[in-house]
Amino acid sequence: MSDELLPNAGRRSFLVRSTTLAGAGFLSIALPPALGIGDAQAAMAATPAYTPSIWFTITPDGVTTMHIVKAEMGQHIGTAFAQIIAEELEVPWDKVRLDMPLESAANFGIYGLAYTVNSGSVTTEFDRLSRAGALGRMALVEAGAKLLGAKLDKCYASAGRVIDRASKRSIGYGEILQKVKLEKSFAYPADFRSVKLKDRKDYKVIGKSVPALDIPAKTNGSAKYAMDVFLPNMAYGALAIPRTRHASKVLSVDDSAAKGIPGYLKSVVIPDHMNKCMGWVVALAETYPAALAASKALKIETDAGPYGSLSLDDIKADFVALMNKPEEGANWVLEGDVEKSMSGADKTLAVEYSSDMICHAFMEPINCTVMQAADGSWHVHVGTQSTSFARMTLTAYLSMVLGKKQEELSVFVHQYLVGGGFGGKQDYDDVLAAAYCAHVLGRPVKFIQSRESQFAVSHPRTPTLHRLKAGIKDGKLAAMSHDMVSGWMGPRFAVGKKFNNGTDWLQLDSWDDKKQDIDQWSVGGSDHWYHVPNHRVRAWNSDRTTWAIQASALRTVSNSYNMFVVESFMDEAAHAAGRDPLEFRLSMLNGKGGNRGIPNTGHPPGTKSDYYLDQIWISLPWPTDKSWPEYESGTVGGALRLANCLRVAARKSGWGSKKLPKNTGMGLAVSSAEERQSPTWVAGVAEVTVDTTTGAYKINKLTIAMDMGIAINPDNVKAQIMGSALWGAGQVLSERLDFENGLLKQSNFHEYKPVRQVDVPEFDIELIESGRHPMGVGEPASTIVAPAVANAIFAATGARVRHLPITPAAVLEALKALKA
Amino acid sequence: MTNLTINGRSLASDSPPDTPLLWVLREELRLTGTRFGCGLGVCGACTVHIDGQAVRSCQVKVGQVGAGAITTIEGLHPSNAHPVQQAWIEIQVPQCGYCQSGQIMQAAALLAHNPSPSTTEIQDAMNGNLCRCATYPRIAGAVKRAAQMMKEKKHV
Numbered sequence: 001m002s003d004e005l006l007p008n009a010g011r012r013s014f015l016v017r018s019t020t021l022a023g024a025g026f027l028s029i030a031l032p033p034a035l036g037i038g039d040a041q042a043a044m045a046a047t048p049a050y051t052p053s054i055w056f057t058i059t060p061d062g063v064t065t066m067h068i069v070k071a072e073m074g075q076h077i078g079t080a081f082a083q084i085i086a087e088e089l090e091v092p093w094d095k096v097r098l099d100m101p102l103e104s105a106a107n108f109g110i111y112g113l114a115y116t117v118n119s120g121s122v123t124t125e126f127d128r129l130s131r132a133g134a135l136g137r138m139a140l141v142e143a144g145a146k147l148l149g150a151k152l153d154k155c156y157a158s159a160g161r162v163i164d165r166a167s168k169r170s171i172g173y174g175e176i177l178q179k180v181k182l183e184k185s186f187a188y189p190a191d192f193r194s195v196k197l198k199d200r201k202d203y204k205v206i207g208k209s210v211p212a213l214d215i216p217a218k219t220n221g222s223a224k225y226a227m228d229v230f231l232p233n234m235a236y237g238a239l240a241i242p243r244t245r246h247a248s249k250v251l252s253v254d255d256s257a258a259k260g261i262p263g264y265l266k267s268v269v270i271p272d273h274m275n276k277c278m279g280w281v282v283a284l285a286e287t288y289p290a291a292l293a294a295s296k297a298l299k300i301e302t303d304a305g306p307y308g309s310l311s312l313d314d315i316k317a318d319f320v321a322l323m324n325k326p327e328e329g330a331n332w333v334l335e336g337d338v339e340k341s342m343s344g345a346d347k348t349l350a351v352e353y354s355s356d357m358i359c360h361a362f363m364e365p366i367n368c369t370v371m372q373a374a375d376g377s378w379h380v381h382v383g384t385q386s387t388s389f390a391r392m393t394l395t396a397y398l399s400m401v402l403g404k405k406q407e408e409l410s411v412f413v414h415q416y417l418v419g420g421g422f423g424g425k426q427d428y429d430d431v432l433a434a435a436y437c438a439h440v441l442g443r444p445v446k447f448i449q450s451r452e453s454q455f456a457v458s459h460p461r462t463p464t465l466h467r468l469k470a471g472i473k474d475g476k477l478a479a480m481s482h483d484m485v486s487g488w489m490g491p492r493f494a495v496g497k498k499f500n501n502g503t504d505w506l507q508l509d510s511w512d513d514k515k516q517d518i519d520q521w522s523v524g525g526s527d528h529w530y531h532v533p534n535h536r537v538r539a540w541n542s543d544r545t546t547w548a549i550q551a552s553a554l555r556t557v558s559n560s561y562n563m564f565v566v567e568s569f570m571d572e573a574a575h576a577a578g579r580d581p582l583e584f585r586l587s588m589l590n591g592k593g594g595n596r597g598i599p600n601t602g603h604p605p606g607t608k609s610d611y612y613l614d615q616i617w618i619s620l621p622w623p624t625d626k627s628w629p630e631y632e633s634g635t636v637g638g639a640l641r642l643a644n645c646l647r648v649a650a651r652k653s654g655w656g657s658k659k660l661p662k663n664t665g666m667g668l669a670v671s672s673a674e675e676r677q678s679p680t681w682v683a684g685v686a687e688v689t690v691d692t693t694t695g696a697y698k699i700n701k702l703t704i705a706m707d708m709g710i711a712i713n714p715d716n717v718k719a720q721i722m723g724s725a726l727w728g729a730g731q732v733l734s735e736r737l738d739f740e741n742g743l744l745k746q747s748n749f750h751e752y753k754p755v756r757q758v759d760v761p762e763f764d765i766e767l768i769e770s771g772r773h774p775m776g777v778g779e780p781a782s783t784i785v786a787p788a789v790a791n792a793i794f795a796a797t798g799a800r801v802r803h804l805p806i807t808p809a810a811v812l813e814a815l816k817a818l819k820a
Numbered sequence: 821m822t823n824l825t826i827n828g829r830s831l832a833s834d835s836p837p838d839t840p841l842l843w844v845l846r847e848e849l850r851l852t853g854t855r856f857g858c859g860l861g862v863c864g865a866c867t868v869h870i871d872g873q874a875v876r877s878c879q880v881k882v883g884q885v886g887a888g889a890i891t892t893i894e895g896l897h898p899s900n901a902h903p904v905q906q907a908w909i910e911i912q913v914p915q916c917g918y919c920q921s922g923q924i925m926q927a928a929a930l931l932a933h934n935p936s937p938s939t940t941e942i943q944d945a946m947n948g949n950l951c952r953c954a955t956y957p958r959i960a961g962a963v964k965r966a967a968q969m970m971k972e973k974k975h976v
Contacts (some may be wrong), residue, residue: 112885219905758944
């Protein structure tokens with residue numbers, strides 16, 4: 001990775017439009033057919049369009065096309081962004097279209113890092129999209145006033161028209177652009193900072209459940225995913241399942257059997273310059289079925305490499321060994337004196353938790369089509385969470401493969417709809433393999449992972465092991481320690497820890513003086529919002545695990561296991577203290593100290609540093625660029641907002657009052673995913689019935705209350721909450737991956753089991769639209785289901801299961817342990 | 821050469837007869853609305869109709885189709901306004917959308933045979949269709965809504 005990843009002052013000056021910029025940006029804009037409801041490109045060519053900033057273009061036909069750099073992967077982000085812009089720009093919703101800019105070195109300079117991650121899109125873009133819309137409106141009002149011969153201060157904009165209050169005459173945005181060429185540009189960042197935004201009570205489009213713009217195409221087959229790309233003369237590639245998930249080495253390939261398959265072209269060993277495609281052999285053929293058959297017919301001799309005999313049991317043994325060396329653990333949270341408080345406690349509770357591997361298993365297997373054009377440039381067609389990283393990674397790879405300087409290479413990435421991402425479409429091994437095949441073959445190559453190869457080279461969530469201890473004093477949680485070990489994904493993403501300018505990427509220093517590295521994405525969530533005066537979280541990295549399984553981010557990242565652990569443990573602590581789990585939680589969600597949330601400047605009293613502010617946002621440019629107008633932190637209100645969610649969910653669920661049948665119980669959980677500095681406040685109650693003879697259980701109902709600040713599109717927020725909650729249900733009910741002799745074992749959906757239609761419980765969802773800064777909604781609700789279910793199983797039967805997923809066998813075992 | 825009837829049109833395929841119908845539809849005939857999900861008949865993303873029955877096109881060899889009339893998502897309704905499609909938009913079902921062609925084809929086949937399915941019948945009929953975004957509650961709701969629309973309009 002290079003400095004190119006980081007924001008730099010030079011790029012910023014491009015953020016505001018100029019006529020030339022608009023032209024340059026648009027000539028190369030890819031119009032994804034699925035989203036390109038109008039042909040903006042053609043309209044642009046014919047008419048003087050207006051692009052007052054990089055985020056949208058208004059054409060003389062009155063249509064506004066929003067340029068969406070974020071991946072459209074189920075969250076309807078284009079619609080959300082368009083609503084935010086349209087609100088301030090005052091354009092009518094039926095004249096709104098979407099497109100997705102092409103990724104190139106030049107457009108990277110204009111649009112910045114294209115990366116969709118951390119449930120951060122709305123959070124990080126809301127403010128500047130609003131400001132961009134307002135600036136565009138001001139320019140149009142000015143031009144409209146002139147054309148109407150009206151006084152500027154008498155004019156305002158509404159529904160795509162500039163209206164003169166005095167004369168009651170008006171002119172449409174499209175007509176304005178037909179009559180004059182708009183040249184108004186804005187000083188950055190001064191104009192962005194000073195522009196007056198609407199009072200939130202006047203919102204007309206934000207907060208309205210407009211239908212998502214990408215949905216119609218998804219009901220008639222016309223939606224375009226990368227899988228639907230066809231290029232002239234293209235061949236197909238299929239991956240032979242490698243000997244191990246990582247680091248095996250191909251010694252020889254015998255393709256004599258493959259040669260009998262009609263259409264077979266050749267097999268290619270992918271050079272592993274970036275340690276991403278180690279042990280990969282791709283079979284190429286004229287059709288995909290032929291390529292797939294050939295991939296299975298290859299006889300490949302391999303050196304299994306360092307992980308060839310590694311299995312999950314070995315990883316678990318590694319975890320225990322690591323945890324037995326306390327001095328090597330790095331402190332992620334360190335408040336008060338845990339040891340002292342524990343020794344003075346009335347009662348202590350020590351328990352062990354663990355979680356299995358799971359993987360994304362998106363419905364669209366990873367695929368891409370790569371061609372080298374006649375001019376030597378490379379074109380990647382892919383649906384990815386980061387077109388920018390795809391381009392950078394491929395550029396670096398090609399420079400090594402072709403022995404060229406990176407500057408000599410021209411790589412373009414064409415983005416498509418993403419058929420499910422969930423954190424799993426941010427590795428670019430497929431792009432490298434397809435590009436290399438295209439290079440060898442001299443033809444475009446469409447590379448498609450079969451479901452089996454997709455599972456084999458998936459990027460799972462790490463297995464984890466946790467040891468927790470509570471010190472109860474006077475019925476209160478006086479001390480809590482949480483030790484955890486896992487494979488850290490951060491080191492795999494950030495090759496080399498520091499950038500040249502010295503800033504960290506993903507890896508942070510520990511809180512104490514030891515300054516050990518910590519991977520934020522592997523420990524986040526453990527830094528919960530309960531006020532516990534003596535609190536320590538200590539983490540160890542099992543590096544061998546990281547690399548052997550190619551650990552990666554999976555929807556809410558570490559929250560997906562840490563909230564299970566923390567929220568199950570809080571229940572245990574409540575019972576140990578002899579208190580009701582609701583009352584116990586509320587007493588600690590008091591917003592004290594660092595849990596009060598932060599104002600825009602400074603840091604919470606009681607914290608040692610400005611740690612919260614200094615964590616790096618994945619999106620640019622806040623907060624490293626201090627010149628950017630700071631927007632309200634999502635943490636404002638702190639733990640009190642979480643307590644509010646919990647009260648609402650508990651009351652709606654009938655907590656403490658509803659009569660429940662035998663073996664049925666309710667469990668609570670709260671969560672503040674995704675990161676400590678970007679919380680979406682959510683609480684949930686699961687009602688679960690356990691069959692005590694088999695250990696099987698059913699989630700009857702999920703009651704969820706979420707405070708996401710402003711709900712840009714409430715109907716979609718509800719959809720996202722339901723979908724993510726069911727994702728969470730899969731984690732507790734049935735999803736797990738095995739690892740044996742270096743290989744991920746599950747091969748298809750008969751072995752790897754996401755939830756299905758029959759697993760769906762009743763839902764009761766409450767949106768708490770607090771009006772604060774809008775936070776992400778695509779992931780957080782997934783974190784509360786597993787712990788709420790675990791707590792409900794306990795409430796129903798007294799059985800406590802401390803491992804994810806919670807299998808019927810584990811419930812039975814816990815029930816037996818109760819009797820013993 | 822295999823002759824096929826797809827969405828009311830006669831089309832020919834040059835693929836070997838043992839080729840899964842899915843790949844003929846998608847890559848040869850470029851009817852890409854039918855999606856590849858698992859290749860094993862366990863996810864439902866590739867669901868099409870043959871003679872009105874919902875089938876997993878990844879499990880049907882092109883040579884087995886014979887005179888069977890194939891309907892894909894592109895041919896479900898001449899103006900994409902089948903009640904199931906309308907209900908899918910009204911209820912705002914799709915998220916990533918990748919599985920939805922299969923869901924819609926499955927739902928349309930269900931309603932063609934059972935115009936008033938119960939909740940349990942909907943669950944049973946739709947259970948073979950995976951949705952990793954878990955839009956299941958809205959899928960079930962949209963099937964009911966489509967059933968209602970069909971009753972009101974008495975068409976399809």
